[in-house]
Amino acid sequence: MNRPSLLRGVDRAALAVALATRLRAAGVLVSADGPAEFVAALGVTARSRRDVYWAARLTLVTRAEDIPAFDEVFGYAFADAVRGVDPVSSKSRAAGRVSPAEGLSDAGGATVEGLPWLTRQTSMAGADTAETDSALAVPDVLPSRLRVRADQPFEAFDAADLRVIGDWLERTAPRWPQRRTRRREQSRRGRRIDLRQTMRASRTTGWEVVTLIRTRRRRRPRRIVFLCDVSRSMQPYVTVYLHLMRALAVRPRMARPEVFAFSTSLTRLTPALSHRSAEVALARANDRVADRYGGTHLGPAVADLVRGPHGSALRGAVAVIASDGWDADPPEVLERAMRRLRGRAERVVWLNPRAAATGFVPTAASMAAALPYCDVFLPAHSLTGLVELFDELAA
Known part of the structure; x- marks a missing residue:
């Protein structure tokens, strides 16, 4: 030709x-x-x-x-x-x-x-x-109809755009963090030599060691525990965060992620968001959260998660909390809960869409009490913010 x-x-x-x-x-x-x-x-x-x-x-x-x-x-x-x-x-x-x-x-x-x-x-x-x-650029894998709106807040998107964002989040989910296990696997770039496998391989070369079999620590996906505020002050961002939580739940290679929502009480959404259909999953989640768009009890919700039956899932996990920091309870309740949460989780990531405002200062007492226990504090109010969240989790 x-x-x-x-x-x-x-x-x-x-x-x-x-x-x-x-x-x-x-x-x-x-x-x-x-x-x-x-x-x-x-x-x-x-x-x-x-x-x-x-x-x-x-x-x-x-x-x-x-x-x-x-x-x-x-x-x-x-x-x-x-x-x-x-x-x-x-x-x-x-x-x-x-x-x-x-x-x-x-x-x-x-x-x-x-x-x-x-x-x-x-x-x-x-x-x-x-x-x-120097601003963060959004990868070309972003849906083409939304690339030019990467810096717009989620409250400006309609239902069709949010559905496209949900599909994109499901494809991007494999970039979640990993951890090293105690088991080892063969790798050409490994630092440790497996003597047993090296001697076994020398049987084919007259017991002369020609190839060194190297190993490295095996890596596994790290568990993520997602806690989302579904109160009225977070209403413009709840749909996107539900899509993000569903992206956690449907990944087959994730290490048993746990998804929770709270307003006045804590609700586990992992089974509801595990459905392959996004519409069905979101409908089930909305049905389970009976107190959505109500008041906010942030401190008791975090405390219930730590001391509840699913508190052991936080050990060695990445805890992601999506909330604007408003709380109807005293800040001491949230501070005690965050101290216990920080002692169990590997990393604590806080997503506050209000932090995207120019000159943002955590004036809310509960938000100020929780910040010392957070490793990463991001707005995650737009697609660019979500990409920054992915980079932090992958790091």
């Missing part, structure tokens, strides 16, 4: 990612595996501009209403392209032409000027401003 000559010398992966980024910025719904399929299609048919057009349209466009926006972005990117190694944006600027996509902006707010055909570009949102902006 002859090598296609149209895109010779072009970084096809960078081309696919850049084109998908421009299409998403224009409002086109591009699937997560669309760029990979586009690269595969370019390897088969890329001899003419028409071939590239249909390869991109069939792999990157999933809705009929996105075709006009796709044609506009594609026409600007590949207009008057004579050589495959000639960036279109450079030719357009040299000729002094006005881009047909003028006014189109990407996720970082920069004006679209063309495709980086010769340089690799990271698949992160806001890649054009990655060198000047």
Whole structure:
């Protein structure tokens, strides 16, 4: 098979990612595996501009209403392209032409000027401003319809967007933390030599030791205990946190995660959220939590979790508490409960969506009493905040 000559010398992966980024910025719904399929299609048919057009349209466009926006972005990117190694944006600027996509902006707010055909570009949102902006970038695995809204609070999302976020959380859940066990397994990069297995392997080489069998400590997923505040002050974030708790419960490789919700009393939601259907799981969870959107008894809820029948699940686990810190009980109750919780858990992570406000200060007495016992304090009020939570848990 002859090598296609149209895109010779072009970084096809960078081309696919850049084109998908421009299409998403224009409002086109591009699937997560669309760029990979586009690269595969370019390897088969890329001899003419028409071939590239249909390869991109069939792999990157999933809705009929996105075709006009796709044609506009594609026409600007590949207009008057004579050589495959000639960036279109450079030719357009040299000729002094006005881009047909003028006014189109990407996720970082920069004006679209063309495709980086010769340089690799990271698949992160806001890649054009990655060198000047120190903010956390959201991976390209984020749903395309939500990438441009990564920094918006969850209270601005509708039910359909929350359902998409739930699916994304379920796919991202394998990034949860791990722990080292006492058992060992073979590994080429292990530091300890297994003498028994090394001598057994030397039987095939005349009892001459040729290969050293090395081992390392085996790793297992660390248990996560999630405690979510479902009181009225947390109402805009409860749905997303329920999706997050469901992502914990449905993972088959998780070390028996435990999920609890509280408002005026503590309720175990692990069996209800274990259903494969997100709608059924959330409906069951809402039915079990009879006191949702009511008052808040944060201190007694944490105390019930520590001294209850499921308190042993906290030993060596990562305890994640999602609450804004408001409590109807004295702060001394929460402080005593957090002291016992910190003595059992490996790490304590507190999610407070109110902490995203500029100049946030924990004025609530209960929140101030709990902070000394927390290892990580995050807002987790947006998709970017959830990605930061994943990085902290994976660390």
